[in-house]
Amino acid sequence: MTETSPAISTHHRICPLCEACCGLEIQVSEGRVTRVRGHDEDVLSRGYICPKGAALKDLHEDPDRLRQPLIKRNGQFEPATWEEAYAEIELRLQAVQARHGRTSVAAVAGNPSAHKIGLMLYYPRLLKALGTRNIFSAATLDQMPRHVVSGLLYGHWMSVPVPDIAHTDWLLVLGANPVASNGSMWTVPDFRGKAKALQARGGRLIVIDPRRSETAALADEHHFIRPGADTFLLLGMLHTVFEQGLVRPGAAADWIDGLDSVRKAVQPFPPHAVAARCGIPAETIVRLATELATTPRAVLYGRIGTCTQDFGSLSTWLIDLLNLLTGHLDQIGGALFPKAAAFAANTVGAGGRGRGVALGRYASRVSAAPEVMGELPIACLAEEIDTPGEQAVRALITIATNPVLSAPNGERLSKALGQLDFMVSLDIYLNETTRHADVILPAPSPLEDLHYDVPFPQLSWRNHARYSAPVFSRPAGQPAEWESLLRLAAIAQGAQGPQDSAVLDEQLFADELKRLPPDLADAARTASGHLKGPDRLLDLALRLGPYQLDLAQVQAAPGGLDLGELQPRLPELLRTADGRIPLAPAVLLQDLQRAHAALAEAPPDFMLIGRRDVRSNNSWMHNLPILAKGPQRCTLLVHPEDARRLGLSEGGQARLSRSGQPDTALQVPVQLSAAMMPGVVSLPHGWGHDHAGTRLSLASERPGVNLNALLDEQRRDPLSGNSVLSGVAVTLTPAESMIRRSS
Secondary structure, three states: OOOOOOOEEEEEEEOOOOOOOOEEEEEEEOOEEEEEEEOOOOOOOOOOOOHHHHOHHHHHHOOOOOOOOEEEEOOEEEEOOHHHHHHHHHHHHHHHHHHHOHHHEEEEEOHHHHHOHHHHHHHHHHHHHHOOOOEEEOHHHHOHHHHHHHHHHHOOOOOOOEEOOOOOOEEEEEOOOHHHHOOOOOEOOOHHHHHHHHHHOOOEEEEEOOEOOHHHHHOOEEEOOOOOOHHHHHHHHHHHHHHOOOOOOHHHHHHEEOHHHHHHHOOOOOHHHHHHHHOOOHHHHHHHHHHHHHOOOEEEEEOHHHHOOOOHHHHHHHHHHHHHHOOOEOOOOOEEOOOOOOOOHHHOOOOOOOOOOOOOOOEOOOOOOEOEOOEOOHHHHHHHHHOOOOOOOOEEEEEOOOHHHHOOOHHHHHHHHOOOOEEEEEOOOOOOOHHHOOEEEOOOOHHHOOEOOOOHHHOEOEEEEOOEOOOOOOOOOOOOHHHHHHHHHHHHOOOOOOOOHHHHHHHHHHHHHHOOOHHHHHHHHHHHOOOOHHHHHHHHHHHHOOOOOOHHHHHOOOOOEEEEEOOOOOOOOOOOOOOOEEOOOHHHHHHHHHHHHHOOOOOOOOEEEOOOEOOEOOHHHHHOHHHHOOOOOOOEEEOHHHHHHHOOOOOOEEEEEEOOEEEEEEEEEEEEOOOEOOOEEEOOOOOOOOOOOOOOHHHHHOOOOOHHHHOOOOOEOOOOOOEOOOOEEEEEEEHHHHHHHHO
């Protein structure tokens, strides 16, 4: 008798686990994933894969991943049918709305939402139905300064210039670690390979960071900088550009206003005045500015470290000014604006001008924090719940988020969640946040869902369009996430009883067509009307996009469509009201006064920064075997000389507290590292899996500690509302002193 081997099928997918969005080749046999590797023919990543991509198998098979709805009864979660879950939400959410009004409901979305087209396209429908201003997301934890500056300068939040790494000859990376992240607000898989190619053609990579990171180890040059001092370094560099007559706006010259205002604003910040605050010699600041200005193809890139600090918006603004005023904005080899095939506002309508953006259209109830991009700072969520008042938040909807671990002072937020009248979560895990929910609606596995990236082609190193069909069918009865969002939107609008998601989707499509001129609406109805859900909205967006594609074309290309290298786009990408680039927005000039006052401040003895690990992007990844294996990653990196002075040793325990707040302390394992700047310690965020009532079996075996427990939720960049997560003054002592004090 001849035995036959099980049939193997091959599927091509876009990895949904980080911003690199790598193309994967997934082999399946007898209904199980047998192999995951990089897809060599993928037009964006060309075969590159990091450990997260291989972890899709672990995620799909994780026994802790929720597969049916849960309803909390008498304090315990019980399995429920989907209709039982929707009925519970209808009963309790509508009751809160009736008693306390629509503003009593809040919504929070996490960064995994950005990787799901169903959530990206249908979540706004839910928000509109809720009619609340209490909208929060993870954007105010790491990236809102970038959106603020893009909006003010170019007219839209998502008009983000990214390095043209394929052609640049001089790349300065400030406060970022793209070897670990493969880009942040910059989709650039295999950054290491591209950086080596830059060096092979004679280019230089310079890194400025308080830690000699993985990217710094690859660089031609690395400089330590005091955490939170990026603004002062950038001011010193910009002062040099003016002082040495190196201002050459190049491609942007015909579209800028406010050059003299910028010149005047940076006068108080010469390199010799900022050097001590930065920890970088004045001559180095001058040299870096001169090299940037005089290298024909050069670019400056900054990210997490430049955003998660007291001057996040100022730092981001100064990065763009340096690129622009040295002639590298919208220039080959400099910083270019991607042109996405779909969903990009800077490709829609007549190019060159638009509505622009507005900041602070309303403010949060308790702290009066200004709205940005339709959102309030997530650090304000706890106070909006636990501070009494007529407009206090009484119900919450969370989507793919775990702010108890990711937001500052998670302990306060955790207690506040326990005070809600009702909470519903759309999530794949029972985690530190969703344990407070009354109803949990699980998402399907990523391998059971279609995939098209909505935001990341707008940030990509190369223009492209890629689509992934589901590898597996959803289990019987499991709705897609977009269907759940439509059901929730109907409930929020007062609908009673079961609702047909197909009918609701038809209504949404009809609403989309109303936004088009009649002739375009008729054509879109004919072309896309036979589709449904995200496929239909994607087909419509592709047809209306700059390349005039359609869904069938993208589906027919397993490796995606290569739409070419980035090209200059000024002035057509501008969406400012007057079609100009205002170099000196009043709110940024005003905030410079705050920086000037802080220039003379003496740095504290120790400052805390976070760090990124290639195996740890979101907290739930700590529950996946392929990513959790290996050494403990939640360690405190301490310079050996600092450790010697403090009596700390490798593998020992330290007591870490925020300066002035000795009652809130963490006991952390010490890892000696000469890669740290003396006086700076580093602890990764997203850990602390020791809460009761969660179902993260593997993560709880090595829970780590929650960095954000030390952080002040009231400390924010005033323009963007972004939390200050880096450059925090801390006190560090041997853990034995904590034991003696408590005994």
